[in-house]
Amino acid sequence: MKKTMKKLTTLLAAAALTFTLAGCSNSSAEGADSGGEAESVEWPATKNIEIICPANAGSGTDGVCRALASHWGKMFPDHNFTVINDASGGYTVAYEKGRNSDTDGSTILVGTPSMLITYYFGVYDHLVTDPEEFQIINCIKLESDMAAVCVKADSPYETLDDLVEAAKENPNSISVGTGSGNIVYAGTVNIENALGCTFRKVDGADNNERITNLLGGFNDWAYLTPQVADQYVQTGDIRILAYADNQRSVNYPDIPCFEELGYPLSYQVPTGYILCANPGLSEEMAEAISSTLPGLKDDSMWKTLLNTTFKGGSWEYEEREEGIQTVKDMQIFCDDLGLGV
Known part of the structure; x- marks a missing residue:
C-alpha cells in the first residue's frame, strides 16, 4: 500500500544575500561591513x-x-x-x-x-x-538517451510485438531484471503500461547484473540504454527491439521508438x-x-x-x-x- 505522503512545506524563500565563493583560499566567511550589507557565505568552510x-x-x-x-x-x-x-x-x-x-x-x-x-x-x-x-x-x-528493450541475439523475440504477444499470453512470466524499488523498476512499469502487459521482475539493479543475466539466459529482456548495450550489439550478443521513448534517439536513429511501433509512452522516466x-x-x-x-x-x-x-x-x-x-x-x-x- 502506498505510504502516506508527508505534508511538504514550502521550500523557497527569497534570500537577499550576496554569496561569495572562496576560489583559491582558505579564508573564512567575511562579516558584514560597516554599511550594513548582508554577511556573505563561503563554501567550503572545512578542509x-x-x-x-x-x-x-x-x-x-x-x-x-x-x-x-x-x-x-x-x-x-x-x-x-x-x-x-x-x-x-x-x-x-x-x-x-x-x-x-x-x-x-x-x-x-x-x-x-x-x-x-x-x-x-x-x-x-x-x-x-x-x-x-x-x-x-x-x-x-x-x-x-532513454532506455531500450534489449534481448539476447538468439532470442525468439524478433520484434517488440513478439515480446508483447508472449507477455500477454503468459502474464508475469517473461522476465526482466529490475531490482526492487529503483528507477529501473519504475521505468519497467512505465513500459508495461505502454505495452499493456506485465513482466516478471527479478534482480538486476545495475547494468552489469542485467547484462550478465540476459547473456546467461536468466532474463528474457533487459532494460538498458543504447550506449550501454552498443558494445554487445557490435559483437552480435544483443539485439535492441525498441527505444523506450516517443521519438527516436538522436545518437541511435536506426532504433524504432515505442510510439511509431504503436505503443506511445505516457511518461518520460526522469x-x-x-x-x-x-x-x-x-x-x-x-x-x-x-x-x-x-x-x-x-x-x-x-x-x-x-x-x-x-x-x-x-x-x-x-x-x-x-x-x-x-x-x-x-x-x-x-x-x-x-x-x-
Missing part, C-alpha cells in the same frame, strides 16, 4: 569534503560524483574532495550518511530518482523533497542527480554550493562522461529553484505511475 555516492565504483552515479570532485578540486585546490561509495542496504545507508551529516557543507549526497522510489516502496522512510528530511542543493538534470544534505544545512550555504556548479560543464572528466557513459548527453546549469522543481517533478512521476501500490 575535507565528502561526496557520498549511493552506487558502486564505475557506475554512472559514481562518474558524476568523480566529475564533481574533479571540478571542485580545481576550483578549491586547498581543499580535499573525496568520493565515498556505498551501495549497501539498497543505497539507503548512503542516503542516511547524507541525511545525518554535519550541517557545514562538508558532506554532500549525490542521489538519483531512486531516492524517491525507495520511499514509495517502503524501503526508505525519508522523503528527499521534505525539507525536514533533506536540504536540496540542486539537481543535475541530464538530457540523455533523469537527474540530486545534490542534497542534512536538512540543517542553511539555505545560504545550499545556495553557495549550488552557485559553484556552472563550471562543471568545462571539466575534462565531465566532458568524458558525456562522451562515454552518457554518450551524446548534455547538461545546462539550472538555478537552484529550477533544480528543486526538477526533483519535485520526479515525485509527480512516482505519484502518476502509482508506485508502491
Whole structure:
C-alpha cells in the first residue's frame, strides 16, 4: 500500500544575500561591513569534503560524483574532495550518511530518482523533497538517451510485438531484471503500461547484473540504454527491439521508438542527480554550493562522461529553484505511475 505522503512545506524563500565563493583560499566567511550589507557565505568552510555516492565504483552515479570532485578540486585546490561509495542496504545507508551529516557543507549526497522510489516502496522512510528530511542543493538534470528493450541475439523475440504477444499470453512470466524499488523498476512499469502487459521482475539493479543475466539466459529482456548495450550489439550478443521513448534517439536513429511501433509512452522516466544534505544545512550555504556548479560543464572528466557513459548527453546549469522543481517533478512521476501500490 502506498505510504502516506508527508505534508511538504514550502521550500523557497527569497534570500537577499550576496554569496561569495572562496576560489583559491582558505579564508573564512567575511562579516558584514560597516554599511550594513548582508554577511556573505563561503563554501567550503572545512578542509575535507565528502561526496557520498549511493552506487558502486564505475557506475554512472559514481562518474558524476568523480566529475564533481574533479571540478571542485580545481576550483578549491586547498581543499580535499573525496568520493565515498556505498551501495549497501539498497543505497539507503548512503542516503542516511547524507541525511545525518554535519550541517557545514562538508558532506554532500549525490542521489538519483531512486531516492524517491525507495520511499514509495517502503524501503526508505525519508522523503528527499521534505525539507525536514533533506536540504536540496540542486539537481543535475541530464538530457540523455532513454532506455531500450534489449534481448539476447538468439532470442525468439524478433520484434517488440513478439515480446508483447508472449507477455500477454503468459502474464508475469517473461522476465526482466529490475531490482526492487529503483528507477529501473519504475521505468519497467512505465513500459508495461505502454505495452499493456506485465513482466516478471527479478534482480538486476545495475547494468552489469542485467547484462550478465540476459547473456546467461536468466532474463528474457533487459532494460538498458543504447550506449550501454552498443558494445554487445557490435559483437552480435544483443539485439535492441525498441527505444523506450516517443521519438527516436538522436545518437541511435536506426532504433524504432515505442510510439511509431504503436505503443506511445505516457511518461518520460526522469533523469537527474540530486545534490542534497542534512536538512540543517542553511539555505545560504545550499545556495553557495549550488552557485559553484556552472563550471562543471568545462571539466575534462565531465566532458568524458558525456562522451562515454552518457554518450551524446548534455547538461545546462539550472538555478537552484529550477533544480528543486526538477526533483519535485520526479515525485509527480512516482505519484502518476502509482508506485508502491
